[in-house]
Amino acid sequence: MLSGLRWRVALPYAVLIWLLLLALAYWVSGTVCGGEMGCRQTWLWAAGLSGIPLSLYLGRQLAIYFLRPIHQLTLVARRIASGDAAARLLPARRDEWGELIHAFNAAVDNLHRLNTALAEEQQHLTTVLGKMGGGVIIADKDGRVRRINPAALALLDVARPGVVGASLAEVMRHHRLIEAWQECRRTGQEQNLALELYGEKQTAFWQVNIVPLAEANTPGYMVLIQDLTEIHRLQSVRRDFVSNISHELRTPLASLKVLVETVHDSALDDPPTARAFLQRAETEVDAMTQMVEELLELSRIESGKVPLRLQATPVEAIVLPVVDRLASQAERAGVTVLVDLPADLPPVLVDAERIQRVLTNLLHNAIKFTPPAGKIHIDVDVSESERPHGQKSFVSGLPMVVVAVRDTGAGIPATDLPRIFERFYKADRARGRGGTGLGLAIARHLVQAHGGEIWVKSKEGKGSTFSFSLPAAE
Ligand code: ADP
Numbered sequence: 001m002l003s004g005l006r007w008r009v010a011l012p013y014a015v016l017i018w019l020l021l022l023a024l025a026y027w028v029s030g031t032v033c034g035g036e037m038g039c040r041q042t043w044l045w046a047a048g049l050s051g052i053p054l055s056l057y058l059g060r061q062l063a064i065y066f067l068r069p070i071h072q073l074t075l076v077a078r079r080i081a082s083g084d085a086a087a088r089l090l091p092a093r094r095d096e097w098g099e100l101i102h103a104f105n106a107a108v109d110n111l112h113r114l115n116t117a118l119a120e121e122q123q124h125l126t127t128v129l130g131k132m133g134g135g136v137i138i139a140d141k142d143g144r145v146r147r148i149n150p151a152a153l154a155l156l157d158v159a160r161p162g163v164v165g166a167s168l169a170e171v172m173r174h175h176r177l178i179e180a181w182q183e184c185r186r187t188g189q190e191q192n193l194a195l196e197l198y199g200e201k202q203t204a205f206w207q208v209n210i211v212p213l214a215e216a217n218t219p220g221y222m223v224l225i226q227d228l229t230e231i232h233r234l235q236s237v238r239r240d241f242v243s244n245i246s247h248e249l250r251t252p253l254a255s256l257k258v259l260v261e262t263v264h265d266s267a268l269d270d271p272p273t274a275r276a277f278l279q280r281a282e283t284e285v286d287a288m289t290q291m292v293e294e295l296l297e298l299s300r301i302e303s304g305k306v307p308l309r310l311q312a313t314p315v316e317a318i319v320l321p322v323v324d325r326l327a328s329q330a331e332r333a334g335v336t337v338l339v340d341l342p343a344d345l346p347p348v349l350v351d352a353e354r355i356q357r358v359l360t361n362l363l364h365n366a367i368k369f370t371p372p373a374g375k376i377h378i379d380v381d382v383s384e385s386e387r388p389h390g391q392k393s394f395v396s397g398l399p400m401v402v403v404a405v406r407d408t409g410a411g412i413p414a415t416d417l418p419r420i421f422e423r424f425y426k427a428d429r430a431r432g433r434g435g436t437g438l439g440l441a442i443a444r445h446l447v448q449a450h451g452g453e454i455w456v457k458s459k460e461g462k463g464s465t466f467s468f469s470l471p472a473a474e
Helices: 002-032 037-081 096-131 150-156 169-174 175-187 229-265 271-302 316-333 350-371 428-433 439-449
Strands: 135-140 145-148 191-198 203-213 220-227 309-314 336-342 348-350 373-379 398-407 454-459 464-472
Touching: 002 175, 037 096, 135 150, 135 169, 145 169, 150 220, 169 175, 175 203, 175 220, 191 439, 203 229, 229 271, 309 350, 316 336, 316 373, 316 398, 316 428, 316 454, 348 350, 348 464, 350 373, 350 398, 350 439, 350 464, 439 454, 439 464
Parallel strands: 336 373
Antiparallel strands: 135 145, 135 220, 191 203, 203 220, 309 348, 373 398, 398 464, 454 464
């Protein structure tokens, strides 16, 4: 079947050919029939009738020939439309058709280049949005989400399926954000707002900018969300740190001042009293020196400047020296220290000196907070039980050895437990007992530097169990 255009081209050719055939028949009949009209008419009728299909056929062939470039262009255009970007036509002719094919190819090349550039830009945009820490939402002029990056999904706690196409109000789900967007839409002005979101665990701080996009073809809105919670937290940690350190130094400094003044004013003439005062002054100086040393140690550990000399070490080589060192202190306090070391413990991969420091801090606290006649157990285990926070019991496939220091002491109030490993944190009742409040912070950093975890379970009045895990050596 010929399409409409081909028929329209073929028919005039067919008519022309038919007329030529008739003319040919007329000329031939003149030669063959001479002047006999009947014979000539027969010739003309025969040529006329039989010439119809022949001229239609020839007209069709001519139409096909002349329209071939259009047919080929159509096929190539269809292939390009279905995604075959490399499809092209070879210009086999030098006439107007050849020029059309040239122009067509150039247009397709151009389109292809534009498409590639656009796809690259889209890819860059997707990568940038994906890597951005802040949340970004791009919406159209009706406030329907067109793009949203993973950070925004996480901050707004929404899942990607169904988000694109949803309204900003549905996605943002916070009345102040929705109000700000409506204001931006009404006034065409950028809106900035700081949000405090009170959660169960902590308060989040967001800085949000809603910017109208004024591009002529695609007007819309961009919402930028920056999560400043961590910066706020660090600021408050720094504030607490400065206030804690000032507080910790103020007390010994004040007593030092009193002691020195007393010696200066009255005790100089009374050497025994002066000596006693100076001894107390020395104790205060020692306490301050210890605090400064612990602070330095903590900051060195925190900044990763403490190189760990990791070696496969038997667990008893860590536990027994510490127990020995603190035996006399335990004896003075009237508490018993019991050690339970299973026979088949694997060695641990640690810097023995540092881990001894951890255990010393824990045992020292246990002795300090356990009343006379109390008991302290040091248990070591490879079991996976009783890990907090779903902690993994295997680091790179190796088992973890868990050391627990269990006492029958004062225990720690539940309200203090979550903060007990913070530097300078002391449960209220411990404030009078000396100590810097840095021991557990140092212990936590050292254990974490070894790839382990430290945690505590405690019941007020019953006792506490501090445990830490260490990677077993291969
Ligand atoms: P400190 O030098 O004050 O002991 P730590 O960081 O070692 O500092 O301990 C912080 C706080 O944790 C202590 O002040 C005390 O309130 C509490 N604590 C630590 N260990 C125990 C324990 N075994 N029993 C009761 N409370 C403890």
